[in-house]
Amino acid sequence: MSKPLIFISNDDGIWAPGISALVEVSKNFGEVVVVAPDKPQSGQGHAVTIKEPLRLTRVQAFDGVESWECTGTPADSVKLAKDKILRGRKVDLVLSGINHGNNASINIIYSGTMSAAMEGALEGFNSIGFSLDDFSHNADFSAAKVYAGKIIEMSLTNKFKTPFLLNVNFPRLKTEDIKGIKVCRQAKGKWVEEFMDAVDPRGVPYYWMTGKFENLEPEAVDTDLWAIKNGYVSIVPSCFDLTKHSIIKDLNFFTNE
Amino acid sequence: MSKPLIFISNDDGIWAPGISALVEVSKNFGEVVVVAPDKPQSGQGHAVTIKEPLRLTRVQAFDGVESWECTGTPADSVKLAKDKILRGRKVDLVLSGINHGNNASINIIYSGTMSAAMEGALEGFNSIGFSLDDFSHNADFSAAKVYAGKIIEMSLTNKFKTPFLLNVNFPRLKTEDIKGIKVCRQAKGKWVEEFMDAVDPRGVPYYWMTGKFENLEPEAVDTDLWAIKNGYVSIVPSCFDLTKHSIIKDLNFFTNE
Numbered sequence: 001m002s003k004p005l006i007f008i009s010n011d012d013g014i015w016a017p018g019i020s021a022l023v024e025v026s027k028n029f030g031e032v033v034v035v036a037p038d039k040p041q042s043g044q045g046h047a048v049t050i051k052e053p054l055r056l057t058r059v060q061a062f063d064g065v066e067s068w069e070c071t072g073t074p075a076d077s078v079k080l081a082k083d084k085i086l087r088g089r090k091v092d093l094v095l096s097g098i099n100h101g102n103n104a105s106i107n108i109i110y111s112g113t114m115s116a117a118m119e120g121a122l123e124g125f126n127s128i129g130f131s132l133d134d135f136s137h138n139a140d141f142s143a144a145k146v147y148a149g150k151i152i153e154m155s156l157t158n159k160f161k162t163p164f165l166l167n168v169n170f171p172r173l174k175t176e177d178i179k180g181i182k183v184c185r186q187a188k189g190k191w192v193e194e195f196m197d198a199v200d201p202r203g204v205p206y207y208w209m210t211g212k213f214e215n216l217e218p219e220a221v222d223t224d225l226w227a228i229k230n231g232y233v234s235i236v237p238s239c240f241d242l243t244k245h246s247i248i249k250d251l252n253f254f255t256n257e
Numbered sequence: 258m259s260k261p262l263i264f265i266s267n268d269d270g271i272w273a274p275g276i277s278a279l280v281e282v283s284k285n286f287g288e289v290v291v292v293a294p295d296k297p298q299s300g301q302g303h304a305v306t307i308k309e310p311l312r313l314t315r316v317q318a319f320d321g322v323e324s325w326e327c328t329g330t331p332a333d334s335v336k337l338a339k340d341k342i343l344r345g346r347k348v349d350l351v352l353s354g355i356n357h358g359n360n361a362s363i364n365i366i367y368s369g370t371m372s373a374a375m376e377g378a379l380e381g382f383n384s385i386g387f388s389l390d391d392f393s394h395n396a397d398f399s400a401a402k403v404y405a406g407k408i409i410e411m412s413l414t415n416k417f418k419t420p421f422l423l424n425v426n427f428p429r430l431k432t433e434d435i436k437g438i439k440v441c442r443q444a445k446g447k448w449v450e451e452f453m454d455a456v457d458p459r460g461v462p463y464y465w466m467t468g469k470f471e472n473l474e475p476e477a478v479d480t481d482l483w484a485i486k487n488g489y490v491s492i493v494p495s496c497f498d499l500t501k502h503s504i505i506k507d508l509n510f511f512t513n514e
Contacts, residue, residue, distance in 0.1 A: 040308075042307060042308075043304060043305045043306070043307045043308075044302070044304045045301070045302035045303030045304040045305065045332070045372065046302030046303060046366045046367055047300060047301045047302040047303075047304040047367075048300045048302065048367055048466060049300070049466060050299060050300045050466050051297075051299075052465075053455075053457075053463035053464060053465045054452075054463065054464045054465070054466070055461070055462070055463050055464070056462075056464070075302070075367075076466070079448075079451050079452070079466070080452065080464060082451075083450075083451050083452050083464075084452065084454075084464065106379065106497060108499050109303045109372075109375065109497055109499070110303055110304075110305055110332075115302065115366075118366065122363065122447050123447075151511060154510060154511055158510055160507065160508070160510075162504075164501075164504065164508070165501070166508075167499075180512060181511050181512050182512065183505055183508045183509055183511055183512060184505070185498075185500040185502060185505060186498055186499060186500045188498075190379055190380075191336075193340075194336050194339075194340050195311075195336070195337065195340050195341065197341075198310075200310075204312070205312070205313075206310035206311065206312050207310060207311045207312070207313070207337060207340075207341065208309075208310045208311070209305060209306060209307050209311070209333070209336070235508065235511055236499075236500055237500065237501040237504045237505060237508055238499045238500060238501055239499055239500075239501040240363060240366055240499075241442075241443055241445075242365050242366070242424075242443060242493075242495045242496055242497070242499070243442040243443045243493055243494065243495060243496075244421075244422070244494040244495055244496040245442060247419075247421065247494045248440055248441070248442060248494060249440075250417065251417070251421070251423075251440045251492065251494055252440055253411060253415055253417075254408065254411055254438050254440055254492055255437060255438050255439065255440060
């Protein structure tokens with residue numbers, strides 16, 4: 001049996017410590033190919049570059065791993081990889097991350113990490129976005145690596161029937177303090193108090209995004225935010241069908257003219 | 258009873274014909290406030306600006322309508338509007354568009370238009386993204402205006418119990434050729450053959466996103482793509498809970514270590 005092919009991207013850029021950690025773990029399970037942005041792309045959501053050309057440059061970012069940096073967004077990187085680097089090869093697992101900062105709850109919609117994973121899922125590949133609940137550049141990825149390894153191994157060996165897209169978040173804890181893995185749903189949450197006001201040297205006001213995240217259901221034990229807060233690794237199966245199927249019938253008043 | 262408050266943004270920028278069309282229609286139904294990007298932002302997805310300051314400038318973009326241009330993305334524009342312009346006012350309807358180009362099917366995930374509407378929905382307001390199936394700057398918005406008016410009126414008068422987020426797409430047809438409105442689900446679709454290859458004047462290769470959209474279920478009559486192709490205005494109720502609830506239990510193998 002040939003080695004599994006694992007494709008990796010991220011949104012913090014190919015030179016971030018988080019993607020190094022993920023490449024290192026993934027090498028134990030198969031052949032790894034990396035195409036990732038050449039610079040940090042946090043908060044890019046599912047942006048794609050349509051008005052400018054994109055470039056791919058082969059780089060020596062990781063020992064013994066084919067690696068390319070891309071001038072575009074995370075979604076651009078995966079699309080380019082599919083067309084220009086992987087060229088029709090069957091990918092066994094698409095991974096994104098490990099992101100510096102958590103992407104639980106509503107943060108999935110702003111997340112470049114998850115947009116890269118989603119592009120993999122759109123191609124029909126099992127895809128996982130990994131994020132650590134620590135924004136710092138020097139975050140400690142050691143526990144995340146242990147659990148990412150477990151999840152990668154289980155993903156490659158389990159014959160789950162349909163392709164999955166997983167949003168995985170690691171708590172900021174040592175390996176021995178993590179209680180285990182929980183499969184959850186996305187918690188309801190939102191950002192409040194979002195901007196700092198200031199005035200520039202010319203006297204012109206400006207605003208800078210900041211904000212406080214609010215968990216709108218802190219008691220709900222089946223959510224990703226609860227899991228992370230209580231010492232678990234959270235896995236949320238995610239999708240790209242944004243239809244709210246449950247209210248289609250209720251909206252039929254729109255068709256009565 | 259006070260006039261309804263209608264907030265409008267878009268992703269083609271405040272100077273695009275599509276938002277003018279939407280403002281003109283909306284003025285018939287209430288007080289309109291506009292905060293929109295100062296330049297085109299197509300394909301920005303749900304990008305937010307976190308590493309740079311943002312600015313708001315009051316402009317005279319529309320007769321008798323409070324209007325501001327924002328240096329950021331569509332999502333930034335709505336977030337800034339909420340905190341700095343609307344400042345806690347109850348909004349009766351958040352509108353985005355009318356986008357030059359359709360945002361049906363999977364295009365919702367790349368759509369700045371829908372990210373602006375989604376930010377409105379996150380605040381608990383009824384929110385609608387409008388898009389016309391015509392990418393050109395000089396697209397004819399006359400039929401879109403007629404149907405946008407109907408949908409805005411029904412949205413303001415119907416007392417639907419929970420806030421909704423609608424992805425509305427107009428076919429490229431004259432008013433008299435439109436057959437009506439259909440409430441649908443998002444069609445399964447994807448982009449293929451995505452990049453043009455070329456070589457720059459220095460001999461370095463580059464790639465430019467292009468691609469062909471493929472409807473993966475052209476026969477499904479309950480989808481947005483079918484509706485638009487067959488002469489209907491499509492309305493897809495959408496959401497920002499990306500959890501694939503149906504497979505949470507199936508993934509419990511991840512918790513057996």
